[in-house]
Amino acid sequence: MATNKNDDNRPAANGKDFKVVGRPFRKVDARSKCTGQTKFADDIVLPRMLYAKLLRADEPHARILRIDTSKAEALPGVYAVITGQDLPDSYGILPVSQDEHALCIDKVRFVGDPVAAVAAVDEDTAFEAINLIEVEYERLQTITSIEEAVMVEEPRVQDYGDGGNVHKKVHLEFGDLEEGFREADLVREDVFFYEGNTHLPLEQHASVAHFDPDRKLTLWTSTQTPHYVHRALAKTLSLPAAHIRVIATPNGGGFGGKSDPFNHEVAVCKLSMVTGRPVKITLTREEVFYCHRGRHPVLMKSRIGVRKDGSITALDFQSFLDGGAYGSYGVASTFYTGALQTVTYEVPRYRFRGLRAFTNKPPCGPKRGHGTPQPRFGLEVQLDKIADQLGLDPAEMRLKHLVAPDSVTANYLRIGSMGLGKCIEKVVAGSDWKNKYRKLPFGRGVGLACSSYICGAGLPIYWNNMPHSGVQLGLDRQGGVRVQCGSTDIGQGSDSVLAYVVAEVLGIDPFDIRVLTADTDLTPVDLGSYSSRVTLMTGNAAIQAAERARELLSLAVAEKLSVPIENLAFAERRVFDVENPDVGVTFAEAVVLAESKFGTIGTVGSYTPPRSPGKFKGAGVGPSPAYSYSAAVAEVDVDAETGIVTVERIWIGHDIGQSINPMLVMGQVEGGVYMGLGEALMEEMIYRANRNAVHKFPSMLEYKSPTTLEMCDVVTYLIEDADPNGPFGAKEVGQGPLLPVMPAVANAVYDAVGVRVDEVPITPEKVLAALRAKAQGREARFGPKDVPRVDWPAPLKVLTPAEGGDGREMPGVAVHSRD
């Protein structure tokens, strides 16, 4: 069902009407944002505050022979200069990749790697001081590509991993692949490349640290993951975690780029400890490019077997990731390039081989869609080719072979609700697909693609058995409600979602609620704003906390009114008897009754995802409480003389389960389409391998991202089919809707001018090159030819559920690669 937002009250799963959920309330912080009064990290000014700058390497790969800071220290106005020796302990977001130091100790690994930090009376002085620091380097050979990393064993960018400059190799096999290919009527092999790109948040990262006279450290910082920053600080600063408080300030955009603990966060804390003064750092735009952690460049080879009706019999997928100089989330990214191929269409047998390389470039990590846009691009373009080859309509072909709801995939992902079919039907009807596909004049075309994304990772980043999200609720006798949660609002509206959910359960107005979030001293842990986990996980935790509070209030009110407890309803700031609505008390009176009966009213709620059926090593990436689904049709205009592609319109259907706030959902869908257009058409994180591996152009002018003029019209359809694991049935929307955009555009280009660009971005140069190749009778295609040959480890084999597997590695058949 597509939503009709004119419905005022739609029934919830429990048969009751929603009062808050599903309605387009404004965000709880909308007014301060719109009037410029939100305090971002860079807006914080403390008395006696110093300003910090980092000296960054201008060599891409070199040993540090000597650092002389004496001239910088002697500069008037400089309060402290620190180097790697002052922060000897390593950190990193994943326990398996503790490979970062706040300041490089013995070598630098990319242009932009920090080697020293200065705190001075003002930013100009700090800038002058870093330029007085002398660093003597011994140059090392530079590794700048996947192919080079696979070929060159020494020197190594990092001294760990799966040998040479290979960070990680993965080989997983689910079911008898050869049998699958034997069943196929058509086997295709295609090679794709997805260029790296970055998040480009408008807010540059900033942090303020204050080590106070009582030896407690507070860090205000623009981060999506205050809990992980907290852990990294405790590790690197040798302070008890209990003495460190991390406050995530409102983020001016994150998109995954503020999900790692960063050099500048650790350095600014150390500088405050050294000087005893508050210290602030605000990164320049160039430095934000150097922090990166964005989309991995991925080279892919997909071998797929299909029957004549387009049903997949086997899929054998290889991915090669250019990881940059550090681990970051890279091991997870690698698994993600192989995890979600199976959750859209039936893939009965599946093999995945993945390799992540270390190169002398800023580290890649999670960007909106984390590791899934690249394989999704490959798979959806490949399916378009298959439909073309088999003479099938790509929409019909996909609709016939959808993964069933409430099923388990070959790689042991448990699917709950599955609304992809409805998404496809909506965009096919809305775009007039049947009358356009292969029917538009030369130069115009339509393309279709689908996708899916997780609603939160099933496992935490570091192994523990604790909840992924916690909520504390405090009710005061004036009727005020305070929600505390470690979740971090990065603009997606997570603070608002907490208020809406609690307001729904307690029958009060969301704007009556005080939301306190992302403060490690004041709020229970939430793991952070990544993996599209927040609405689902904090939403469920908030429902639990609010229902517990409601229970206490109900007991007290039932007793006072002598009404059976099951008759009580909470709505419009009242608690009343549903059979006799005049009999009731105000919400504030209800709190007074409860506080009189039980003492101070506070409740907690928490959420832990269900266990995944997969038990093999590597099964940790992919499982989720629920999966969102999206389908998109893009209509494009291709200028065959220039190769310039203009995306005119995108129709997108998104299976949201249940909108908590449809306005915010639509905003995320449109934002995802916008970001996807940038990846599809122009964005590239590229480096000059022959010029010291410098970033080609770290600026917002020359890193080309679409303006409003390049943004296409977007027609959005929300599919609401409540998922049992979602709060009120809700699923994610922050990342999923980006995913179908790139392949939809690529498929539309083919429909328009008959050439395949098997790469993103789809630049005019590539389109024109493919058109010329076609005109000269060569393959009408632009894209990579092949992938490097590597020695893969023996596969970790798992029988599929259909083969009677139990989700464990088959005994005695395989030795898994080292972790």
Next chain:
Amino acid sequence: MMRLPKFSYLVPRSVGDAVKMRGDAGASGQYVAGGTDLYPNMKRRQQTPQTVIAVGRLKELRRVEGDGASGLVVGAGVSLTELCEHPVVQRDYPALARAARLISTPTLRNMGTLGGNLLLDTRCNYYDQNYEWRRGINFCLKKDGDTCWVAPGSSKCWAVQSSDLVPWMVATGARLRLVSTVGDRMVTAAGFYNDDGIDYLHKRPEELLTEIHLPPNGGRRSVYRKLRRRGAFDFPVLGVAASIEVADDETVLDAKVVLGGIAPAPLEVREAAQALVGAPLDAERIAQAAEACYVRARPLDNTDHLMNWRKQMTRPFVTRALAELQAGMRPQG
């Protein structure tokens, strides 16, 4: 990008004051009008003047006088927005208004001036970078270094002429007035630009550009087309300006085709003009002119987009620009 370095900011009351201040400031002085070019360059430490003389608000530089019949004199301090919206410019020099509207963004056009655009620093992917980045490649020929990374081994700087208005000014025969303490002089736009990314203007540093003189437009038609990645912000990676003068029977009497965004100076393609003169515009002559431009265009790898593609784009862009002129010649309706 860092913040601005420290500098003295002088606000003269007249052109006379301005040129005197500039003379007094010597080598460390610089004029500024809108600041949309100079200030980012200062933040990147490409230019670090000690004294900045702000001429943008001088009334003498903000006049627009005349019309298409007599010729138009536009003050160098007229903002790009004012230029786009000026009724006489829109009526008598519509291609100029359209070219100006293609520059950057509305907010930058509000600040940027006509004079500033004509004096725009040449641009290059190895030059328009912050100090630390440039240090990472050991700087470049144009600033602080001794190698042109675009063409190593070249003793010449290949930074690119990146103004959208310059090719049009050259194509239409505009003249520029330069004032200094020793007097003033008129120069042609065609003779004002030098094919060297460092020494890109035939202008003494202390001279102030005060006026732009557009010739009468009788019988002339002009056009400007811009190639860039996006519909806003971006500098041209190819600009095509063309101007023709036609007889009553549509015979082309005179033509100029000028390419911008591909070399340190605007490139006038005389072979293209020759192909057009002597008969009415037609597809064949337009194709010959486009081919001539294609042959002459030799962009290097120092802007957005691949250089080979930029070269290839001269054909369709020149063709489309001239086709627009051809369409413009036909009787209305």
